[in-house]
Amino acid sequence: MIDPTAADAGTPQRLDGGVAYTGALEQLFGLARHQVAILSHALPRDIYGAQAVVDRMQTFLLGSPRAQVRVLVHQPDLAMRRAHRFVELARRLSSRVEFRQLAEEHRSTSEEYVIADEQALLYKENHDQLSAIWRPNSPLDARLKLRAYEELWNGATPAREFYALGL
Numbered sequence: 299m300i301d302p303t304a305a306d307a308g309t310p311q312r313l314d315g316g317v318a319y320t321g322a323l324e325q326l327f328g329l330a331r332h333q334v335a336i337l338s339h340a341l342p343r344d345i346y347g348a349q350a351v352v353d354r355m356q357t358f359l360l361g362s363p364r365a366q367v368r369v370l371v372h373q374p375d376l377a378m379r380r381a382h383r384f385v386e387l388a389r390r391l392s393s394r395v396e397f398r399q400l401a402e403e404h405r406s407t408s409e410e411y412v413i414a415d416e417q418a419l420l421y422k423e424n425h426d427q428l429s430a431i432w433r434p435n436s437p438l439d440a441r442l443k444l445r446a447y448e449e450l451w452n453g454a455t456p457a458r459e460f461y462a463l464g465l
Contacts, residue, residue: 327354330414339425398454
């Protein structure tokens with residue numbers, strides 16, 4: 299369970315389980331103003347397909363003309379099958395959401411994370427872990443992770459599986 303007073307104070311929180319992770323992801327989209335960067339193995343449906351997450355993402359994307367979501371995935375074909383609502387929203391707002399597949403040399407990366415505006419960080423050391431760290435107000439950690447993300451992004455290729463659907 300997420301402690302809202304800890305989130306306000308910026309205290310890092312340990313999250314256990316998909317429900318807590320989904321709640322933190324929903325909060326992250328609520329905090330974001332300009333950019334969200336996602337690194338995921340395959341966009342698990344129970345998390346990225348959750349209606350509350352998709353609703354918050356839509357509000358974020360429509361709230362500013364500069365709002366953007368970038369998604370790096372290990373397995374785009376699996377992601378297409380897993381995150382239906384998320385993918386459908388991305389299709390409707392394709393000018394604001396971009397998907398790329400990790401380069402072959404980076405596919406051994408097992409961590410997953412989501413960064414909002416160089417401020418908030420939701421981090422799992424391993425994609426199949428049930429625990430994560432939620433840092434809603436941690437600019438230093440978020441910026442460091444975003445630098446690593448930018449390197450992965452720049453070496454990635456467009457995820458053709460998403461473009462096959464018209465993205």
